[in-house]
Structures are given as C-alpha cells and as structure tokens.
Amino acid sequence: MNNFQHVQRELTQFIRNPDASSGVPGIEGRRLAIYRDLFFNNINGFLSNGFPVCRSLYSDSDWDSMVRDFMIRHQCASPYFLKIAEEFLEYLQHQRSGIDVDPPFLAELAHYEWVELALDVAVDELPSAVEPPSDILDARWRLSSLAWPLAYGFPVHQISRDNRPAEVTGDITYIVVYRNRADSVEFLEINAVTARLLALFDDASSHNAYGVLKGIAAELGVEPEAVVGFGRELVAQLVGLDILIVAES
Template sequence: MSPVSQQARFAAAVQDPTRPLPDGVVSYRGDADPLRFAVYRNNVHVGLVGVLASKFPVCARLVGDDFFTAMARIYVADHKPATPVMMRYGADFPDFIASFDNARSVPYLADIARLEEAWAIAYNAADQEPLVIAQLAGLEPHSLLETQLHAHPACSLIISTFPVGTIWSAHQTSGITVRPGAETVLLTRPQADVQVTVIPAADAAFLARLLRGEAIGAAAAAVLETHASFDLAQALTGLCALGAFSSSREG
C-alpha cells in the first residue's frame, strides 16, 4: 500500500470510530491496540473542540462551557479540517449552530458566531493600505459618482435582527447596555487592531451596495429611495475612516 493510501486510511480511522484500526498501528509489543488509538482519536477531537472554543469565545460564554463543549463535539464528529491551517476551521460552525435545535433558546447565537468568524477573518486578512477620504476628495463630482470602491480584505458586514454588535462588545468591556433591536456590524482593521462597529441602517445599505460592485452614485440614489436623510458625504467619510475600502476605480 502506498504511503498516501496509508495516510488516507489513518485519517479516515481518526474521523470515524466505526472504522477498523489502520494497518501498522501497533503497540510496543507489536500487536494491535485499539484502546490506545481510541485515546489518540479522542485527543484529536478534543483539540478541534479547543480550536472552536478559542475562535468563538463569546458564544462559549453565552451558553456556558459545558453546553458549548457538547455542541462543539457534535460538530467536530462530522466536520473535520479541510486544510492544515487551523484558522480556517469552523467557518461553517455558525450555520451548524443555526440548525442546532438545542441552541434555539439563544436565537442570536448563530449571528454572534458569524461575527466571531468575521473577526477571525479580519484579524488574519492581508495587509493593505485603506483608502482615505482625501483620495476621493480631488475627484470631479461626475467622476466620484461613477467610482466603484473595492472592499478592504478585512472588511465584512454582519446583518442581524438582533443587537449582536452590542452583545459582542458587552463581553469585551464592562458597562455596556444591550437594548433590543436589529444591528448591522462592520468589521474592519484600519490599523493593527480589528474594529467592530455598529453602523446606521442607511450607511449599511449603502456599503452593501458598494460591496456588490455598484458605483457610488447608483448606490447612493438607491439608498435615498428608502432613507431620505442619508448623507453621502458623511457616509463616505465615516466608512473610509473605519478602513472599509482599499482602492477605487471609475466605472
């Protein structure tokens, strides 16, 4: 059997406890030792649960360590890493939480997990200089309105019917009051630190259109149809200050 085939059988046995012990896995006496391999398999699972606990700490605090560990073990049983880069593991954990019946008593838990996944992506995103408002200020009005903005690699939006940004912030800093209501959260990394910012609904709608590739003028016009008080200059200045964009080009 080729080394690749042996590795594949070993990995399959680690993932599935119903599979037979891989060939060549023996004790110091030379005999098969399924109990020792079961310990190894369990250590792998425990390690992956630990990865999830580190990546989704607010989720763990919201439901408690025992519940989170039990939920994570169920996830790990059917979701093994597709890559050796552990920062990518658990990307679909928020979707798993959304479908996990026992978590329905905390209806905002999946969105908190989406925020934490986005935070990890922002933290590990490629370094790029964010676009500053001065780079747009010199454009002629017509050119500005035809300009498309490119999202910074660390930029993402989390749209929720729950106050997930405030809930997340309350677990970082004391003294924050959480009030009911929908929130849209912008994650950016303008400097070295990830910023989690709750932005107004009109700004969120504008940014969402820009991230879909719409030019500034078309996006602003669409937002003004539903948000009459939308201020284009204020929105652009604020989004640039938060580091939402990395470059621009005319459409």
C-alpha cells in the same frame, strides 16, 4: 479495503466518537486515549478561542458535548486549522438544531465572531492612502474588500453571558466589520440608510460620492440637498476608518 486502511478507519471513528467505538484491535487503550484527547483538546481549544462569547454562554459539559457533536456529525472539507472555525459555523447553521441549551441567536453570534477571525487572516491588503479632495463628494470611492456590511436579527455585538436576548424584536441590527490600515479588526454599528450607502459604493457602476447620495435621495423620495449635509460627514468618516477607499479610474 486493505488492513492499513481498515486500521485508519477504525482509528478515526474512535477519535470522532469514542463512546460508539470499541477502539482499534491490537493498539493499547492508553495510546488510543492519547490520540483521542489530543484531537479533542486541539479542536476544543481552537473553537473556544475563535468563539469566546459563544463559549461563555455554556457550561463546560455542554460546550464539550457540542464540540464532540461537531466532530461526530460534521465532515470537514479542509485539513487546515484556520478553516475549523468556518467548518464549525457550517455545522451550527446546517447540522445542529433542536438543542435545548442552545440560545436562539447562536448561529448569528457565531457568524459575527467568525467574521472577525476571517478578516484578521484575510490576505487582501488595502491600497496606500490618498489625500482626499477638498470636497470629498467629488471623489469616487468604493467599499473596501476588508469591510463587510452585515445584518442580523439579534444585536450580536451586545450579547454576553449576562445579556442574552430571548427572541428577535423585529429590529434589524446593521454592522460593518472591517480591517483598517493598522491591521486592526474593528466594527461600526450603522443604520439601514448607511447600509444602503455601502451597498451602492460596492456597485462597480456607481459614480462619485455625490452621485451615490443622489441615488439614496431618490430612493427616499427627498431632494438631494436633504442628504448631502449628513452624507458628506458620513462619507468622510467612512473614508477615515478605511471602510471606503478610493476607486480605481
């Protein structure tokens, strides 16, 4: 290792974990502190803005300790700031555990907040809207690439500083987070049947909406007519929200 690489390594070690590093010989402590604070404050600010609900659950000192632990433990694979949130999520899911101040829903809540950012910056674009047929069930629809059906053990969309569930209840929370044609990221709480409906529309081999509803009826063991009524209204709602878009012929 040449001298320049040695200095680089010592500098990065100091920036990551200043308490365990003596700094870089020959570089003034005041200058090192500027780099230390600059990196920490930038990463801290980005994470605080990207995960505002998670941030609200911690005291300043506990949050700062977690950000520092992230910098020490996690090796980021991307140099882009927009990827920091994804790297932080990776850290929470695989490298952070057994910390008393962490709520049991931390990883799920962070994932839910990350999805909003990921959809906001996604490069995909929705196709132009089309006039639906007189009977919406006659058309073939597919799940938008900007609509992500999710399932959580905690009601992540309801968590706040004053609402912190202590344990899972056994009920699955189904949510679809989506970006519409106004480029607004929204969420819709759904049930298990609607989640299954969206999964079927995400299958490239699915047929028209009526065929999808027939498939659900078969899975539920009921006659198709039993689901067509509410299914028509549901499909119309999902199309109106840009969650379902017209399938290519």
